[in-house]
Amino acid sequence: MAPSDANTCNFPGCSRSVPRSSAPGRPPQYCDLPEHTRWRAWRERQRQQEQTDGQAGQDSAAADTAAPTAAPAVATPVSDARLRADELLTRFSVQAEQLAATLGSAREAFAAMTDPAGVEAQxxxxxxxxxxxxxxxxxxxxxxxxxxxxxxxxxxDADDAAASAVAAAGAAERMADQARTRRDAAESERDGAAADADSARAERAAAHVEYEAGLAQAQHRIDATEHAAEQRVEAERRRAADELAEVRERARAEEAALRERLSEQNRLADAAAERADDAERRAGESRLRAERGEAEAADARGRADDLAAERDRLSAALEQERGAAAEERERHRAELDRREAAAADSLAEAKQDAAARLAAVDDARAQALRRAERAEAQLDEALADLKQMRGLGAAEPAPVPRSDTGGTAGPG
Incomplete structure (x- = not known):
């Protein structure tokens, strides 16, 4: 048979890999299957060889009937025991390595579980x-x-705006009152100007009447003087002429004075009429200003009403926001209390969990120590059995190999 690879199992027909071991001593030659051992591998080789030999014997049975039969196999209990001990020792080494790896993993897990830094970090x-x-x-x-x-x-801000609107409305009302006062004053002034114009017209009429009366009186005096002059003689004509001239001069002076007074009265009447027209114009302007002031006051009152409505709306919104803020504050306070209680519960639970894990670690550590002690005791027993078997094997002779040509030697 061809030699097998150093990394594959030496059991006949098995191609599984051999687990590597870091322990000192002879490296393992078989895989981790429990039935693939050195003794069973030797038995399997013997069986395969016997099958091969039996097939060859059947082929040559007709030609070689006189050939001697194969000698029976010699019983080798010591060799079998030694092979069994080697197999058990190899298996124990593998199991010891697996147990050591398991104990290392358990020790790391227990160390992680019992690490105060980890518990404190959690x-x-x-x-x-x-x-x-x-x-x-x-x-x-x-x-x-x-x-x-x-x-x-x-x-x-809404209160300030409402106060400003109220102040503006008050100012507009005051402006309207002032406009009405100015309108009343303008109307009074217009009435006074109209009265002055009427008085000027009456004075002008009286002056005209007085002028007519003076003129009639002068004419009458002239007529009387002329009549007296006609009745007097020529002697009185010069004096009458002088008097007539004097009377005419005085009449002209009086007429000029009357005309001047009439023109003055006319000028005063025109000025009074102009003042009346100006008063009427100012009264119209005052009425316009009063109407404009009333419109502005109405507009200001409307704005004040709008601002008051806006203030009421903002007040309602503020009350609603205050209620919502109070509810939100109470909800957050309750949530904060709940979270604090949950955090306290989580902390207590973490402490209890850490204590339970510490207890479990102590228990697992004790169990691991007991298992290690049992494994060491089993190892000591196996080593003692191995030493005893090796002593027995050294005391007895080696087994005699088979003498037939088709047989193979036992395992070395």
Whole structure:
């Protein structure tokens, strides 16, 4: 048979890989299957060889009937025991390595479970999570307070705007009152100017009447003087002429004075008429200003009503925001209390879990120690049995190999 690969199992017909071992001594030659051992491999080789020999004997049975039969196999209990001991020792070495690896993994897991730094880190993480939740709740409460302050500032602005609107409405009403007062004064001035114009017209009429009367009187005096002059003689003509000239001069002077007074009265009447027209114009302007002031007052009252409605709306919104902020604050406070309680429960649970894990680690450590002690005891027993078997093998002779040509030697 061709030699097998150093990394594959030496059992006939098996191509599984051999697990590598870091323990000192002879390296393993068989895979991790429990039936693939050195003794069974030798038996399997013997069986395969016997099958090969039996097939060859059947082929040559007709030609070689006189050939001597094969000698029976010699019993070798010591060799079998030694092979069995080697097999058990190899298996124990593999199991000891597996147990050592398992114990190392368990020791690492238990060390990770019982690491105070890990437990403290987990507790610190729970505490940090609770602190983060508390900070979130606090930030939400601060945001609600900011919204409440903003609503209060809006309400204060609305109150200021309403106060400004009320002040503007009052100013507009005062302006309207002043406009009405100016209108009344203009109307009074117009009435006075009209009265002055009527008085000037009456004075002009009286002056005209007086002028007519003076003129008639002068004419009458002239006629009387002329009549007296005609009755007097020529002697009186010069004196009459002088008197006539004097009377005419005085009449002309009086006529000029009367004409001047009449023109003055006419000028005064025209000025009074102009003042009356100006008063009427100012009265019209005053009426326009009064109407404009009344319109502005009405507009201001409308704006004041709008601002009052806006103030009421903002007040209602502010009250609603205050209620919502209070509810939000209470909700966040309840959530904060709940999260603090949950964090405390989580911390207590983590402490209990850590204590339980520490107890489990102690228990597992004790069990691992007991298993290690049992494994060491089994190893000592196996070593003692191996030494005893090796002593027996050294005391007895080696087994005699088969003498037939088709047989193979036993395992070395």
């Amino acid at each position: 507790v610190e993480a729970a505490r940090l999570d609770a602190a983060r939740r508390v900070a979130d709740a606090e930030s939400a409460r601060l945001e609600a307070d900011n919204r409440r302050r903003a609503a209060e500032a809006s309400r204060a």
